[in-house]
Amino acid sequence: MMIFLAIVLGLFFGFALQRVGATNPENIINMLRLTDLHLMKVILFAIGLSSALLFVLMAAGVIDPGHLSVKESYVGVIIGGAILGLGFAIAGYCPGTGLAAIGTGRKDAVVFILGGLTGALLYMLAYASIESSKLFDAIAGGKVMLADSSEVYPALIPGVPGTLLAAGIGGVLMLIAWGLPKRF
Amino acid sequence: MDKKLNWFKGGLLLGAAFLLAIALVKPVGVSTQFVIADGIIWRLFSDQIIMTSKENKTGYSSSNAYLNKSDGKYAESVAHPLNYSFIFVVAMVGGAWLSQRFGGPKTSAADKIAPAVWRQRFGGRSLPRYMTVFISGVLVLFGARLAGGCTSGHMMSGIMQTSLSGYLFALGAFAVAIPVAILVYRRQ
Numbered sequence: 001m002m003i004f005l006a007i008v009l010g011l012f013f014g015f016a017l018q019r020v021g022a023t024n025p026e027n028i029i030n031m032l033r034l035t036d037l038h039l040m041k042v043i044l045f046a047i048g049l050s051s052a053l054l055f056v057l058m059a060a061g062v063i064d065p066g067h068l069s070v071k072e073s074y075v076g077v078i079i080g081g082a083i084l085g086l087g088f089a090i091a092g093y094c095p096g097t098g099l100a101a102i103g104t105g106r107k108d109a110v111v112f113i114l115g116g117l118t119g120a121l122l123y124m125l126a127y128a129s130i131e132s133s134k135l136f137d138a139i140a141g142g143k144v145m146l147a148d149s150s151e152v153y154p155a156l157i158p159g160v161p162g163t164l165l166a167a168g169i170g171g172v173l174m175l176i177a178w179g180l181p182k183r184f
Numbered sequence: 185m186d187k188k189l190n191w192f193k194g195g196l197l198l199g200a201a202f203l204l205a206i207a208l209v210k211p212v213g214v215s216t217q218f219v220i221a222d223g224i225i226w227r228l229f230s231d232q233i234i235m236t237s238k239e240n241k242t243g244y245s246s247s248n249a250y251l252n253k254s255d256g257k258y259a260e261s262v263a264h265p266l267n268y269s270f271i272f273v274v275a276m277v278g279g280a281w282l283s284q285r286f287g288g289p290k291t292s293a294a295d296k297i298a299p300a301v302w303r304q305r306f307g308g309r310s311l312p313r314y315m316t317v318f319i320s321g322v323l324v325l326f327g328a329r330l331a332g333g334c335t336s337g338h339m340m341s342g343i344m345q346t347s348l349s350g351y352l353f354a355l356g357a358f359a360v361a362i363p364v365a366i367l368v369y370r371r372q
Contacts, residue, residue: 115321
């Protein structure tokens with residue numbers, strides 16, 4: 001069953017990425033240099049809508065909050081993000097879109113993924129030396145969510161009902177998606 | 185003619201993909217599978233990279249500290265790669281192929297080497313593009329693993345769950361990606 005789901009959900013995700021133009025590095029690059037914000041609108045709308053629905057459906061008992069998996073916040077998240085951002089902007093690929101792009105016949109994507117395998121390997125080799133460094137100091141308590149909807153993960157904003165907060169944030173993201181101009 | 189979906193339908197489709205994944209199984213994540221793939225390849229050359237273990241809760245350990253982390257969590261995945269996460273990521277390639285084959289935006293022969301925005305600046309020769317994307321790939325995955333996730337796992341799945349880490353990751357990533365893209369590709 002899990003394997004079936006993996007295939008179907010993976011196919012769906014790859015399909016969606018290609019359909020919205022995310023597998024074309026030109027669209028990513030144009031988004032990042034702010035000349036064509038199409039993908040930014042797609043991403044913000046997707047996150048906003050799915051987030052609002054996720055929390056509403058959890059509150060309604062349809063989605064199991066046990067499926068949540070919140071990642072740890074630590075200094076390396078920001079620095080790692082920055083390093084990723086550097087490669088992302090130059091190539092126009094990230095791990096997911098680069099992989100999906102292979103399905104569209106892009107040869108530079110194949111090379112990107114080979115680089116990616118190398119980068120991941122370099123990290124695996126470097127890890128032992130850096131694991132006790134300040135890079136991994138937790139921020140705000142580590143695995144925290146903004147919304148108060150989980151028994152497992154502490155909330156950063158516990159005063160507001162989680163569903164309301166998430167739906168509110170989701171709504172704002174969707175509004176921004178709608179309001180963003182085509183280019184800056 | 186570019187047949188990509190408009191932002192509304194596109195956002196709906198992409199959002200559905202993330203929501204369905206977490207509803208049925210768990211949040212979407214990609215970059216971990218690069219580590220797993222590396223482990224699988226490494227295993228062809230070394231016996232010690234994945235071993236059974238009585239100490240680790242997963243039953244697996246590795247001579248590599250990263251694969252051994254969290255009670256051998258990654259080591260276990262390397263030992264049993266036919267798991268949900270790995271197959272999901274492989275299927276993504278097929279999904280993208282399906283979309284292009286059946287009505288999605290097309291990729292020209294020149295595009296398959298480098299996108300037009302690159303070719304306009306740097307020409308269409310494959311070697312410069314390949315060398316550049318290779319190094320970019322190294323940076324992207326090194327950064328992703330340092331952060332503990334990539335744009336799919338941290339940013340999209342993360343912010344969807346209102347995870348603080350998702351926001352921090354997005355901050356780091358775009359604070360660099362936007363100026364770099366403008367510097368490298370200009371704004372025409």
